[in-house]
Amino acid sequence: MKTRAVRLYGKNDLRIEEFELPAIKDSEILAKIVTNSVCMSDHKAAEQGADHKRIPSNVAENPIMLGHEFCGEIVEVGKKWADSFKSGDRFSIQPALNYKGTLDAPGYSYQYIGGDATYIVIPNEVMELDCLLKYEGDAFFLGSLAEPVSCIVGTYHAMYHTTGGSYVHKMGIAEGGNVAILAGVGPMGLGAIDYGLHCDRKPGLMVVTDIDEARLSRAAELYPIEEAAKQGVTLVYLNTKDLDDPVVKLKELSGGHGYDDVFVMAPVRPLVEQADAILAKDGCLNFFAGPNRTDFSAMLNFYNVHYGSTHIVGTSGGNTDDMKESLQMMEKGLINPAAMITHIGGLDAVPETVIKLPSIPGGKKLMYTHIDLPLTAIVDFEEVGKKDPLFAKLAEIVARHGGLWNLEAEKYLLENAPKRETN
Template sequence: MKTKAVRLYGKSDLRLEEFELPEITDDEMLAKVVSDSLCMSSYKAALQGGDHKRVPDNVAENPVIIGHEFCGEVVKAGKNVAHLAKPGDKFTVQPAMFYKGSLEAPGYSYPFYGGDATYIIIPSEAFETDCFLKYDGEAFYHGSLAEPMSCIAGGAHVNYHTKFGSYVHEMGIKEGGKMALLAGVGPMGLGTIDYALHASRKPALLVVTDIDPVRLARAEALFTIEEAKKQGVELHYVNTAEKDEAYVMELSGGTGYDDVYVMAPVKPVVEMGDNILGMDGCLNFFAGPTNTEFKAEFNFYDVHYAATHVCSNSGGNTQDMREVLKMMGEGRLEPSVMITHVGGLNCVPEVTLKLHDIPGGKKLIYTQIDMPLTAIDDFAELGKTDAMFAELAKIVERSNGLWSAEAERYLLKNAKPIG
């Protein structure tokens, strides 16, 4: 079977190509990809090429398919994995397989296994590591966004706290504690707010900072202070271009914060996070830098006498994905808040390389269609001359301006096929 896919050949070298997939083995599956959400990790891999830890050194001779936040349907299953899914079943994947200790992952390392493609081959190691997940949800994009949401769940689980006199670490954010989310209204920040408000373990205080007033206003409209109160959380939004670090510290009652998330790899943001940690405070360095020499100062006096500490995670695990899929199914998480743009497979090479410079949140790709990357906010204007966008504008208006399962169904039925 032929597939169309975006393949990485080297630094900033992405190509949309059509090529033949080999026949699957008894331990593999042939699958159709429907949606893939673009990730800054793909941008970093595209910039670094073979220098990236997950990308093969010989990528120029053996290109890999990019994209790792994808959802689709099984087309054919080899006989040894046929019991796991049948043709037509929806699926999503956990890309962090760590197969036999390897960092290889879809979207970085495989010639036939990645999200930005029409058809792919799911290899045996995805099944051996329990990283293939059947998905029963209505919308494909929920399956795609389960991966970034699993990273957020993993972030909450990787935080830890201690007790004086004990060497046992209590994993997770401090229940009923004080939490700060710095540079926290990007797409992953919005997902973290959603998770913090609706997971079983919640903080009592959540302070979200950023310097972008437009993004802060959108976050506050999506996750209101009143709604947070209903969840038992005191929520504050702070523009740190207008309010200083002392104000953020004051909101904690002067004690500092139990859990501080740093959502941007910016030296002053990291150092502010360190400064506002309370006793036994945990700083989660969530956003990975592209600069391999990135450094920031950390107060080691407080490490010694206040038990402050740092943790991080570069992804979630399969258990995290199952958790967030369950929460989505129960209506406790709505990942649509992360999505600001929608496009087709044709736009992936250009958009991935410019991802750092395109404003807004998640860029959602439908791999079976041909469509330029389009902001949801632009649907109404485009609808003045395009009937498809006119209808999409009406659909998203009914869902408070957010992408929805109804919008997905309409787009897949009416958009131009990738051809």
Template sequence: MKTKAVRMYGADDLRLEEFELPEIKDDEILVKVVSDSICMSTYKLVKQGKKHKRAPQNIDTNPVIVGHEFAGDIVKVGAKWQHEFTPGEKFAQQPALNYKGCLNSPGYSYEFFGGDCTYCIIPHEVMELGCLLHYNGPSYFEASLGEPMSCVIGGFHSNYHTNKRNYDHASGVKENGALLIVGGAGPMGLGAVEYAVCLEKKPRLVVVTDVSEERIARAEMVVPVSKAAEHGVTLKYVNPNKMDDQYEGLKALTDGKGYDDILVMAPIRPLVELADSLLAFDGCLNFFAGPTDNKFSASINMYNTHYISTHIMGSTGGNTDDLVEALDLSAAGKMNPSVMVTHVGGLDCVADTTENLPSIPGGKKLVYTHIRMPLTAIEDFRKLGEKDELFKKLADSCDRHNGLWNSEAEHLLFAHYGLDG
């Protein structure tokens, strides 16, 4: 079985290549990858190369397939797993493996297992850990986006609160509390807003900050304040640069009480320190953003930690339960992960997109691995549609779905390229 894949040979060295996959073993599964969304974590991997904690030291001779937010179809099942998986069924997968203390993960560590490819081999440890999931949703992209949404969900579950009666910790954001999402109009921040609104035990107030008016405008369109209100949540989008005093302005939105939960979505020291100062009694700050600098630090008010029980923690990735929750919420129509997506492309755009990810505006970049298509912003579909019937159809479809990528658009893409799906 030949595959086309984007492989990393070292720092800033990505190559799109075609090569032969080995025959699967009895404890492995061959899959067809259909969709993958590009993660900032992959950009960090590419910048660090061998220095990345998940990257093997022999990637110059045994390159790894990049990409870890992927979904597709099962093609061939080894004898050990034929009682559980069937060729032709869709799959989703949890890339955060923890196999006997090993840090290996698809998209970082494996020669034949990753998301930016046409076909790959899923190794035995994925099934043994229960990280290969059956998926019956109508579209592949929602399964791909289940992984970043699981990271958001994991972040919410990781927050905790205490009480003065005993030493029990209650996990999750505080019900009817005030939640601040700092730098929250990007893809992960919008995922967090979408999840906060659909929670059963949801916050009363959600404040989202961003310094880009363009990002705020898009956020207000895809997760409207009116939608949050229908679910009993007061949602406010704020540009703190327009405030005379950011601390006073943001705290005033809570009637001076401060925030019970804060997610910091950007690794910027002043933002972390501002967030720390805005915590209410027993407030929890989750440093969600992953810095590339291993010496990144910020000052914390230890007086508040001692006397008003503020606490700081961080979360990265999600577990399998988080992914199942993400897929279930999407399938039930309670949560729309496509709020993250602003661009769509094919396998041929992956290397360049990944290497330049921070400089490309917008949110998630979604790729379909069996097509050739330059990375294209959804907002550009209408203009391109003046000369290209495909983009006219895609623009019409996205317009019918509040400007968002959707299952109908995915099937239009498949039909145009003659793909199954």
């Protein structure tokens, strides 16, 4: 079976290549990729090359397939797994294998499995570790978003609070408590709002901050305060840009109690210190955003740590249970992370997108690997459609769905976009 894939050879050395996959072993599975979403972690991997902790040192001689947020269909199953999987099954994957204590992961460490490809070989350890996850949903793009959504699910589950008089920690956000999501209207912040409003352990108050009024307004359209109220949550969007003292306003909104759970969605020192300042007694601060700088630091009020029992947790990715929860909630229509997606493209657009990702505005860039298509922002569909009938139709479909990428648009794209198959 031939595949066409984006392979990493070294720092920012990404090549689209066509080559023959090895025949699968009895313990392996052959699969077709349909979608892969680009992640900032892909950019870091490309930028660092062999210096990245997950990238093999011999990557120049044995290039790896890039991409770890993918969804597709199983093509052929080795006999070891014939009772568990079958041809035609849709799947997503948990890339954080933690296999034998290593950091090896699909999309970083393997020659024949990564999301930016047409076909892949799934190695035995993925199934052994229960990291090949069946997906019963209709939209492939939602399966691709299971991994980033699982990071949000894991963040909520990682929060913890103390139990007076004992040393037992209660895991999860404080049910019915106050939650603040700072810098919370980026793609992951939107996912955090969506999950917080629809999970089985909701806050009573959710305050979402940012300094961009347009992005705050868009978030309010996607997740209206009226809809949040139906879920039993008081939702407040707050632009802190022109506030003399955001901490004072945030405390006022909390009724003077402070916030039981605070999520910091951007690696900005003043934001971390703001989060620390608004914590309630026994409040938990989650530093969600991963910084590039290894020496990133911020001030912490240790008086409150000692007397107020405030504490910090950091999460980097979700586990397999978090991914399963993400998939199940999407399959049931409880959450819709389509708001994360701002661009679509084909396999040919991957290398440039990955390398230039920090300078490309918007949220998730979703790639359809059997199609060659320039990276195109959803908001530009109508303009591009003046010259390209494919995008004219996509613009119509997206407009019917509140400006969001959706199943109807995906089906139309897969049926009508020019295919680029392997020879």
